[in-house]
Amino acid sequence: MRLRVTTWNVNSIRLRLDQLALVVERVRPDVLCLQETKVEDARFPFDAVRGMGFQHVFVHGQKTWHGVATLSRLPLSGCEAIRWCNVEDCRHAVCRLPGELELHNLYIPAGGDVPDPEVNPRFRHKLEMLEALAAWFEARRRQAERVILVGDLNVAPLPTDVWNHRALLDVVSHTPVEVEALERLQRSLPFVDAVRTKIPPEEKVFTWWSYRARDWRRSNRGRRLDHIWLSPDLAPYLVFVRIDDWVRDLERPSDHVPVTAELDLPDSWFGDAAVRS
DNA sequence: ATGGTAGGTATCCTA
Secondary structure (H helix, E strand, C coil): CEEEEEEEEEECCCCCHHHHHHHHHHHHHCCCEECCCCCCCCHHHHHHHCCCCCCCEEEEEECCCCCCEEEECCCCEEECCCCCCCCCCCEEEEEEEECCCEEEEEEEECCCCCCCCCCCCHHHHHHHHHHHHHHHHHHCCCCCCCCCEEEEECCCHHHHEECCEEEEEEECCHHHHHHHHHHHHCCCCCCHHHHHHCCCCCCCCCCEEEECCCCCHHCCCCCCEEEECCCCCHHHHHEEEEEHHHHHHHHHCCCCCEEEEEEEEEEEHCCHHHHHC
């Protein structure tokens, strides 16, 4: 049973519907996790995404900012929105998929400009949400099988996850304190970094390029902020990953590009549902 | 060293 999962910070789903359809056509994900949908649930373009083949949709959105949505060709069950740090931000959706898979769709705060939790509440919030998630997964470690965690984690952990490691050591997204917080979250289950099992850590990989560059491809000052993580039991079934950076060249693009992983999972996990595939 | 752009919303906040 092949399962293709894509994560994409779409930066306003309503503005990006045509690009969403193009990504779906070219990447063909079974499950598409979006972040920064920037729309209240009542205004979510349900008809449009159903028209793209996603009959199962879980939205957790708010006006203007943040918001996550999980679009699926396979049935979703047990979906829940989880709020962290006692704020109303919509940043985390959990859904169960056939095969007893548990899928987390996350949007970690960007964290503002000043990498000091004492003076910058947004940076403090970012660290606190990463810490809270790590503690939560650590507490659930015993039942932590068949877990997929994807999303815009807003941290580039490896030196090769940014265009210039030394220059970005004091830039939010690559500071040591954030990287440590992200690593604690990764160790919590622990999770396997799917992209880095297929692309060696010596190789630079980016999923985000600032809008502020004159020529994003020529300057290539990117960062790897978007991630797909797997619980250890799922890692052996990973077939390939892909990063669709052509999406960054579309007219009025998101500053993030889709990241995709395909798993080839045992048919026995899916029972009768696996027969049709 | 600096400032550069984009989206939502309503004039500035967040990324």
